[in-house]
Amino acid sequence: MTKHSRLDEDDVRIRPGRSKSRRRTKERPDFHDATEATVTTVDRGRFTIVSSDGTQHYAIKAREMGRKGIVVGDEVEVVGLSHVTGIDRVEREDFARIVRRFARVTTLRRTADDVDPVERVIVANADQLAIVVAAADPEPRPGLIDRAVVAAFDAGITPMLIITKTDIASPEPLVELYGPLDVPIYEVHDKVVTTAIRNAFTDHATVLVGHSGVGKSTLVNSLVPTAARSTGGVNLVTGKGRHTSTNVIALPLPDGGIIIDTPGIRSFGLAHVDPARVIHAFSDIERASQSCPRGCTHDDQHCALDADPTMNPSRLESLRRLLRSRSQIEY
Ligand SMILES: Nc1nc2c(ncn2[C@@H]2O[C@H](COP(=O)(O)OP(=O)(O)O)[C@@H](O)[C@H]2O)c(=O)[nH]1
Ligand SMILES: [Mg+2]
Ligand SMILES: [Zn+2]
Incomplete structure (x- = not known):
């Protein structure tokens, strides 16, 4: 994905004008193991994502996300990346959770x-x-x-x-x-x-x-x-x-x-x-x-x-x- 500069929507609300590099400093205490990923498929509440290291994973939306829509191409932050990538045998609990969606370019x-x-x-x-x-x-x-x-x-x-x-x-x-x-x-x-x-x-x-x-x-x-x-x-x-x-x-x-x-x-x-x-x-x-x-x-x-x-x-x-x-x- 082309890396446009973009602002985190949640941060925009609290601290207007924060830059992408500042956002990366991970000041949010709740999700400090969060990884950036791109959403590659969406199927009835289940997502496949490719994380920033190039690996593919399965994910669901964290409850904190509420009704916020996630579509293919969205840049997100996920927690709980498991190393299991074979979707057929993965239980729902093993799915990574999408905790944040970045502002769309x-x-x-x-x-x-x-x-x-x-x-x-x-x-x-x-x-x-x-x-x-x-x-x-x-x-x-x-x-x-x-x-x-x-x-x-x-x-x-x-x-x-x-x-x-x-x-x-x-x-x-x-x-x-x-x-x-x-x-x-x-x-x-x-x-x-x-x-x-x-x-x-x-x-x-x-x-x-x-x-x-x-x-x-x-x-x-x-x-x-x-x-x-x-x-x-x-x-x-x-x-x-x-x-x-x-x-x-x-x-x-x-x-x-x-x-x-x-x-x-x-x-x-x-x-x-x-x-x-x-x-x-x-x-x-x-x-x-x-x-x-x-x-x-x-x-x-x-x-x-x-x-x-x-x-x-x-x-x-x-x-x-x-x-x-x-x-x-x-x-
Ligand atoms: N003659 C010819 N056939 C093509 C060309 N590109 C695709 N096809 C054929 O057109 C058919 C439909 O292609 P497909 O990729 O499935 O189309 P899609 O429905 O748009 O994904 C297939 O049988 C392809 O082999 C082309 O440049 N020339
Ligand atoms: Mg086709
Ligand atoms: Zn005219």
Whole structure:
């Protein structure tokens, strides 16, 4: 995980402005054997964590934590680290206890749909969002790409686009659509992960999103040879389609950083995003919107974008579809 400077939430309340290095001096008497760790999976109140020495452990939330939410990517402090790592034989009492959650640097959120006011944090502390889209099989759906870019910018997370399966179809239509955005684009030809992609992931905490079948797990397996993520949409052990709704997992990368696979995210409800901020994710259109009237919604008759000869009509339609979908879901 990239080490951003961050403040401990509890300390912030008591002693504002304390720095990360001061926090490490462990002045709290209750938990002096506490170790820092990153949460890598969450499953009904049970967590897997990777502690600062790189070892994996199982943990539960200490009662003191109350209802404080813990998600994948959270940086926490744990006590009672046992040396048992085989989850199957570990009794609940042997689990380490999470006693503190550090302030989150970023939170990637979604709502179930665009009008649902209940937002959920999917991942904490990611600094990059890799939007994986196949050139074909499945056909690219720009709706999800647009939404993911909006969610990333809103969360202060840097988006990138990874176009897979360029061996079976040309990436050109997608590159043409998304090239004008200030978002780096990488290509995967016949599952080959280039050095450029590898470098883009190193020392970052990157969340993968994209429809099922685009090649996310294939990419994870190339970047983390020990990951053994099942690919092809079918679990090789059970023979059934994977149950993917909660299966977010963070995996440490061999050269530093982590990659977070999110099989469950097929859509991004954006009810939590201010409509006025949606256009920031459309930097190509935002630049062109200088001649719009003040307060233009970009979806009415006074909008200057329709008359702009430099405007890509399908990009404009993407923006409008997204703005409208906030009251009517249609993707
Ligand atoms: N031709 C081709 N197939 C790919 C590529 N990347 C992944 N696949 C295949 O696409 C299928 C789905 O990949 P998977 O990684 O399970 O997708 P996920 O659902 O996004 O995790 C698998 O059969 C992969 O072997 C690629 O670049 N080219
Ligand atoms: Mg997968
Ligand atoms: Zn306008």
